[in-house]
Amino acid sequence: MVDLKRTELSLHAEKAVLVQSYRAHEREFARAALKELDELARTARANVVSVLTQQRNQPDPASYLGAGKVRELARLCERVEADIVICDDDLKPAQVKNLEKRLEVKVCDRSELILDIFAQHASSLQAQLQVELAQLEYTLPRLKRMWTHLDRMAGGTIGGGIGVRGPGEKQLEVDRRLVQKRISDLKSELEKIESRHHRTAASRNEKFHTIALVGYTNAGKSTLMNRLTHAGVAVKDHLFETLDTRTRTWSLPDGREAMLSDTVGFIRKLPHHLVASFHATLEETREADLLLHVCDAAADNAVDQINAVESVLDSIGCGEKPGCLVLNKIDATDDRARLPLLRRQADPAVAISAKTGEGIDELEATVQEFMDVSQVELSVETGVGNGRLFSLLYEKGAVLGRSYNDGKVSFRVKVPPSVAGVIEAMGGKTRRIERTPTAANP
Numbered sequence: 001m002v003d004l005k006r007t008e009l010s011l012h013a014e015k016a017v018l019v020q021s022y023r024a025h026e027r028e029f030a031r032a033a034l035k036e037l038d039e040l041a042r043t044a045r046a047n048v049v050s051v052l053t054q055q056r057n058q059p060d061p062a063s064y065l066g067a068g069k070v071r072e073l074a075r076l077c078e079r080v081e082a083d084i085v086i087c088d089d090d091l092k093p094a095q096v097k098n099l100e101k102r103l104e105v106k107v108c109d110r111s112e113l114i115l116d117i118f119a120q121h122a123s124s125l126q127a128q129l130q131v132e133l134a135q136l137e138y139t140l141p142r143l144k145r146m147w148t149h150l151d152r153m154a155g156g157t158i159g160g161g162i163g164v165r166g167p168g169e170k171q172l173e174v175d176r177r178l179v180q181k182r183i184s185d186l187k188s189e190l191e192k193i194e195s196r197h198h199r200t201a202a203s204r205n206e207k208f209h210t211i212a213l214v215g216y217t218n219a220g221k222s223t224l225m226n227r228l229t230h231a232g233v234a235v236k237d238h239l240f241e242t243l244d245t246r247t248r249t250w251s252l253p254d255g256r257e258a259m260l261s262d263t264v265g266f267i268r269k270l271p272h273h274l275v276a277s278f279h280a281t282l283e284e285t286r287e288a289d290l291l292l293h294v295c296d297a298a299a300d301n302a303v304d305q306i307n308a309v310e311s312v313l314d315s316i317g318c319g320e321k322p323g324c325l326v327l328n329k330i331d332a333t334d335d336r337a338r339l340p341l342l343r344r345q346a347d348p349a350v351a352i353s354a355k356t357g358e359g360i361d362e363l364e365a366t367v368q369e370f371m372d373v374s375q376v377e378l379s380v381e382t383g384v385g386n387g388r389l390f391s392l393l394y395e396k397g398a399v400l401g402r403s404y405n406d407g408k409v410s411f412r413v414k415v416p417p418s419v420a421g422v423i424e425a426m427g428g429k430t431r432r433i434e435r436t437p438t439a440a441n442p
């Protein structure tokens with residue numbers, strides 16, 4: 001029977017060789033990508049012992065690298081006594097199978113590596129279940145491959161008995177069903193957690209503008225969260241430290257308050273199974289009135305990181321949300337002349353150091369300005385007995401007028417955009433009076 005735990009790949013202390021195939025015109029980009037792969041492997045606590053790259057028009061469909069390069073890699077693996085080869089791209093199951101056969105070491109791809117890091121860093125039950133779900137979804141089409149491993153390790157006796165090559169199809173079918181069952185159990189367990197979570201998130205939205213910190217992993221989101229709200233979120237110089245959303249009140253200098261959420265970091269080619277299974281964690285991002293896109297301005301590939309984040313935001317339906325680009329780590333940016341170039345990536349953009357506090361006043365001013373202009377003006381009609389809704393509207397402090405008609409009361413109010421849905425949910429019939437321009441769309 002399949003061991004569901006085998007879907008976890010532990011790279012801890014494994015001797016790893018990193019492998020990359022890149023196109024000639026992508027040399028610079030490939031160098032940064034390799035550095036990132038190295039960081040990912042070290043974050044997974046692998047012991048990186050060597051690197052091998054090949055310039056090709058496209059990866060070989062059968063074995064990722066060309067035949068000669070695979071032979072070179074096999075010799076290298078033998079010499080450095082590698083336990084695992086990690087490829088910078090996602091591999092098709094057949095490519096993994098072919099490479100493993102020729103190299104006689106485990107082969108893993110970029111998605112598996114990222115999934116492994118998520119598994120190591122998941123501390124809440126929700127994050128653990130989300131990662132397990134993503135790992136199983138990733139594994140399902142590759143179940144055969146797992147069996148090939150078992151076959152080799154047990155001298156061909158598992159999955160079909162001596163003399164039978166490959167797994168018994170019947171057994172494979174049983175395993176597939178087992179994995180599918182676990183996937184559906186995980187989904188329903190997650191749904192329960194998500195509905196509880198949704199209720200608390202909705203009640204929070206009633207009062208404030210909601211703002212989410214988004215950005216590339218290791219950009220400094222949690223450091224900024226701590227500076228703005230004293231949340232005490234863990235900060236580490238490694239990738240994917242934060243996997244759970246944390247929300248705290250942010251008191252702005254003018255006395256207003258906003259709800260600020262720190263959230264999971266993104267990366268280039270984030271495995272789509274992870275994005276799908278973390279959809280609840282990404283809820284705060286989707287429901288936010290404003291996204292603060294934190295980027296590491298000291299990183300050589302800052303622009304690529306900004307683009308990668310934009311594309312994940314697009315993929316989760318947040319591409320059009322009002323946002324502010326926050327260029328962080330300016331204390332560590334040697335070449336400050338780069339800042340104007342980075343500022344041009346988005347409007348508005350502010351340069352800060354979450355570490356030293358430089359630029360935080362400009363960030364606060366930008367957010368306050370956004371809060372001023374992003375209010376929406378609504379007419380709200382409800383029954384005269386709906387006291388709960390009355391208090392909500394007055395708590396916002398922006399009731400512009402009130403009139404009674406036929407047992408109904410109509411308000412004219414200004415509220416943060418995220419509150420409109422809450423008013424409807426509390427029995428208020430809303431109509432937008434005019435569209436006020438936002439900071440991002442003046």
Ligand SMILES: Nc1nc2c(ncn2[C@@H]2O[C@H](COP(=O)(O)OP(=O)(O)OP(=O)(O)O)[C@@H](O)[C@H]2O)c(=O)[nH]1
Pocket residue numbers: 215216217218219220221222223224234235236237238239240241242243264265266328329330331332352353354355356
């Ligand atoms: N020099 C400098 N380092 C910073 C600054 N902000 C954060 N860092 C460092 O960058 C590293 C990552 O910081 P985090 O706040 O954990 O980054 P994150 O974006 O939350 O990362 P993940 O949760 O892993 O996605 C840590 O070593 C921080 O000390 C800054 O303004 N200047």
Ligand SMILES: [Mg+2]
Pocket residue numbers: 221222223234235241242
């Ligand atoms: Mg973090």
